[in-house]
Amino acid sequence: MPDTLSLSQSQPQQHAFNPYTENGGTILAIAGADFSVIAGDTRQSEGYNIQTRYAPKVFRLTDKAVLAVNGFAADGNMFVKKVRQRLEWYRHAHAKDMPIRAIARLIQTMLYSRRFFPYYVYNILGGIEEDGTGAVYSFDPVGSYEREACRAAGAAQSLVQPFLDNQIYFKNQTPAPGTSFPRHLPLSTVLSLVIDSFTSATERHIEVGDGLEIYVVLAKNSPSIQGLRDVRGVSELTSTDDGERVFVVRRELKKD
Amino acid sequence: MTSIGTGYDLSASTYSPDGRIFQVEYATKAVENSGTAIGVKVNDGIVLAVEKLIHSKLLVPEANRRIQTIDRHIGLATAGLLADGRNITTRARDEAVNYREAYNAPTPLKILADRLGLYVQAYTLYSSVRPFGISTILGAVDKDGPSLYVVEPSGVFFGYNGAAVGKGRQLAKTELEKLKLSELTTREAVYEAARIIYLVHEDAKEKEFELELSWIGKETDGVHLPVPKDLHRDAEAKAKAALETFE
Amino acid sequence: MDHFPTNWGRPRNDAYDAYGTFPLPHRPNNDTKDAFASGVQRTQQPIVTGTSVLALKYKDGIMMAADNLASYGSLARFKDVQRLHPVGKYTVIGAGGDISDFQYIQKFLEELIIEEFTSQDGHDLGPAEIHEYLSQVMYARRSKLNPLWNSLLVGGFKDGKSFLAYVDLLGTTYSASTLATGFGAYLAQPILRKEVEGKETELTEDEAIRIMETCIRVLYYRDARSIDKYQLATITADGVKISDSRHISTSWSFAEGIRGYGAQTQ
Numbered sequence: 001m002p003d004t005l006s007l008s009q010s011q012p013q014q015h016a017f018n019p020y021t022e023n024g025g026t027i028l029a030i031a032g033a034d035f036s037v038i039a040g041d042t043r044q045s046e047g048y049n050i051q052t053r054y055a056p057k058v059f060r061l062t063d064k065a066v067l068a069v070n071g072f073a074a075d076g077n078m079f080v081k082k083v084r085q086r087l088e089w090y091r092h093a094h095a096k097d098m099p100i101r102a103i104a105r106l107i108q109t110m111l112y113s114r115r116f117f118p119y120y121v122y123n124i125l126g127g128i129e130e131d132g133t134g135a136v137y138s139f140d141p142v143g144s145y146e147r148e149a150c151r152a153a154g155a156a157q158s159l160v161q162p163f164l165d166n167q168i169y170f171k172n173q174t175p176a177p178g179t180s181f182p183r184h185l186p187l188s189t190v191l192s193l194v195i196d197s198f199t200s201a202t203e204r205h206i207e208v209g210d211g212l213e214i215y216v217v218l219a220k221n222s223p224s225i226q227g228l229r230d231v232r233g234v235s236e237l238t239s240t241d242d243g244e245r246v247f248v249v250r251r252e253l254k255k256d
Numbered sequence: 257m258t259s260i261g262t263g264y265d266l267s268a269s270t271y272s273p274d275g276r277i278f279q280v281e282y283a284t285k286a287v288e289n290s291g292t293a294i295g296v297k298v299n300d301g302i303v304l305a306v307e308k309l310i311h312s313k314l315l316v317p318e319a320n321r322r323i324q325t326i327d328r329h330i331g332l333a334t335a336g337l338l339a340d341g342r343n344i345t346t347r348a349r350d351e352a353v354n355y356r357e358a359y360n361a362p363t364p365l366k367i368l369a370d371r372l373g374l375y376v377q378a379y380t381l382y383s384s385v386r387p388f389g390i391s392t393i394l395g396a397v398d399k400d401g402p403s404l405y406v407v408e409p410s411g412v413f414f415g416y417n418g419a420a421v422g423k424g425r426q427l428a429k430t431e432l433e434k435l436k437l438s439e440l441t442t443r444e445a446v447y448e449a450a451r452i453i454y455l456v457h458e459d460a461k462e463k464e465f466e467l468e469l470s471w472i473g474k475e476t477d478g479v480h481l482p483v484p485k486d487l488h489r490d491a492e493a494k495a496k497a498a499l500e501t502f503e
Numbered sequence: 504m505d506h507f508p509t510n511w512g513r514p515r516n517d518a519y520d521a522y523g524t525f526p527l528p529h530r531p532n533n534d535t536k537d538a539f540a541s542g543v544q545r546t547q548q549p550i551v552t553g554t555s556v557l558a559l560k561y562k563d564g565i566m567m568a569a570d571n572l573a574s575y576g577s578l579a580r581f582k583d584v585q586r587l588h589p590v591g592k593y594t595v596i597g598a599g600g601d602i603s604d605f606q607y608i609q610k611f612l613e614e615l616i617i618e619e620f621t622s623q624d625g626h627d628l629g630p631a632e633i634h635e636y637l638s639q640v641m642y643a644r645r646s647k648l649n650p651l652w653n654s655l656l657v658g659g660f661k662d663g664k665s666f667l668a669y670v671d672l673l674g675t676t677y678s679a680s681t682l683a684t685g686f687g688a689y690l691a692q693p694i695l696r697k698e699v700e701g702k703e704t705e706l707t708e709d710e711a712i713r714i715m716e717t718c719i720r721v722l723y724y725r726d727a728r729s730i731d732k733y734q735l736a737t738i739t740a741d742g743v744k745i746s747d748s749r750h751i752s753t754s755w756s757f758a759e760g761i762r763g764y765g766a767q768t769q
Contacts (some may be wrong), residue, residue: 015568017547021673044677049688051669052516074642074674117646325621349621353614360610394699 024207038126042211065127111143156201187227267430283409284363287388301442304393305449335422336390375396424456513625549601553685556597564739565658630659642674654684
């Protein structure tokens with residue numbers, strides 16, 4: 001008995017409050033030539049509990065920028081709130097929306113300012129650059145970021161990213177002799193890839209499912225609008241009529 | 257006033273040789289220039305009424321209220337400088353919150369009046385500040401039933417059954433004295449209060465006025481609320497009718 | 504002998520020993536050692552606690568339920584505690600977790616409501632505003648590593664719309680047509696979802712009461728930190744109503760038939 005007692009004394013049990021948790025779910029974004037697609041499922045969970053079947057992780061920031069946030073939901077919601085506040089102040093000061101390149105740097109600054117008590121969130125920012133090209137920026141929780149053509153993050157990142165590497169970057173594929181792979185895919189193909197990514201992730205990952213929200217941002221006068229014409233469950237969210245356009249496609253995912 | 261202009265009236269921190277503080281007396285004058293405010297205490301409630309003089313037709317109706325709510329169960333009406341009334345309101349709310357934090361109970365009006373009295377009195381002590389140019393009527397229904405207090409610019413406060421401050425206070429007081437306060441319901445007191453305000457308003461001299469009415473009683477569940485629109489209208493109509501038959 | 508009452512009857516701590524695999528000497532060590540070194544002590548664990556809170560949407564608004572027990576570890580310390588609390592005219596909050604933190608929350612919400620009332624500006628706080636405010640407070644406190652140790656449900660009805668949402672000590676929030684905190688999330692939520700989802704606009708008050716009774720009964724049978732005395736709250740167009748304490752009927756006759764352990768001889 002004295003033995004076990006001294007054992008417990010020599011290794012005091014730390015029982016500190018843990019300010020973080022993980023709320024599951026997955027997000028992804030793909031950039032096209034003149035559009036950007038940003039998607040996320042709507043399940044929020046903790047451990048084996050589904051907390052709700054509808055908690056959005058993807059947010060329209062401006063007519064040309066959409067932000068997807070995944071990780072610790074409370075941090076995510078607070079972070080989006082703070083970003084939106086900064087964008088509003090920018091609008092008041094400059095009478096225009098912040099360009100996406102600047103939003104990306106802003107997000108890196110905001111994340112890094114919490115380097116030693118981080119927002120436990122993975123951010124993916126999608127939208128249209130000032131030159132009219134589709135853009136995707138991805139971030140780690142402390143602000144490292146880069147511009148990419150596609151990115152998946154969250155619970156099913158390890159399932160989805162290899163699939164995108166193969167289908168978007170054509171990794172481990174060889175073009176037929178005399179041909180080459182396209183640099184950018186058309187919108188309809190991208191949408192199919194996104195939907196397939198999520199249905200597959202839903203099958204194989206318990207934290208993914210319930211609902212899917214796919215945001216599509218189109219550059220000014222983009223012909224890609226054709227790719228949205230007969231998509232089921234699409235609705236427009238654009239607030240002005242002379243620039244980029246934002247749409248959202250809502251779909252059901254399996255709820256088991 | 258004797259000894260005015262002798263230099264003893266420039267600061268609240270200096271007595272005159274005959275023991276008066278002129279700045280406080282001047283503050284009282286500011287109150288006397290203001291539209292009348294009255295408070296009525298009856299067995300089961302309190303009614304506050306204010307004659308709010310409208311100095312411009314361009315003002316939004318019901319703006320610049322002179323009756324304020326301090327806590328659920330406490331109302332406050334001021335006569336004097338409007339801005340001073342707002343300051344005292346803020347202070348009264350802070351005091352009520354402070355009491356609740358400390359005792360987890362609604363503030364008894366006696367204690368609030370005491371604290372406001374201390375606050376107002378402090379402004380009669382220093383040369384760097386000016387005394388409050390308001391008289392404050394406090395009304396509440398608390399654990400001991402209805403109560404009514406008036407805090408003067410000097411910081412003194414008294415409890416009343418019926419209170420009147422401002423321009424028409426003399427006539428209002430005589431009218432209040434005629435009422436059998438112990439026999440009135442709060443609803444009846446609303447009519448009386450409205451009548452008195454209309455009565456003391458000097459039509460010839462004054463511009464337009466707006467009648468402000470609030471009550472606390474059984475009908476409001478002990479909560480200080482503006483008198484409902486229909487009752488307000490009815491009380492106003494009856495008050496106007498009573499004017500015709502007065503004297 | 505373990506001298507810390509908060510450890511009594513607690514064979515395990517879910518945070519690091521979910522299945523009670525550690526031997527007794529490894530129980531949480533409550534030595535204060537350096538706790539006062541910095542001059543402040545933060546909430547590191549709940550002391551007197553309430554268990555589940557349940558809520559659902561039905562035809563007329565929101566119904567909530569919580570039992571009347573406040574436990575001190577495994578001791579049923581206070582058996583007449585109200586864990587459903589009205590806030591303003593349109594909202595009820597229900598709390599699981601630390602009761603003293605909940606009382607503090609009640610206090611500052613009361614202050615908030617009075618501040619809103621005294622301003623007399625023609626606006627008042629509905630359930631959505633109260634939930635948002637609570638979320639900001641809970642998140643701010645977790646960010647100071649000094650949380651209010653509660654799981655809260657906020658239910659309300661204002662301007663013809665019902666509202667139901669959750670917030671906890673981490674600042675995590677979500678909304679759904681049925682919600683349950685604590686053990687209720689495991690035991691009652693499946694029942695609630697089965698009975699309510701898709702029927703939110705049809706369920707009558709009587710049906711909702713029956714569903715709640717079922718859930719409270721299941722919790723009483725299986726959650727050792729619950730009792731059979733509980734209250735119901737409804738928030739509808741008619742305002743907030745919180746019932747007197749009610750009793751849930753239970754039947755233990757099945758225990759007679761159990762064989763295999765205990766005192767019986769065969």
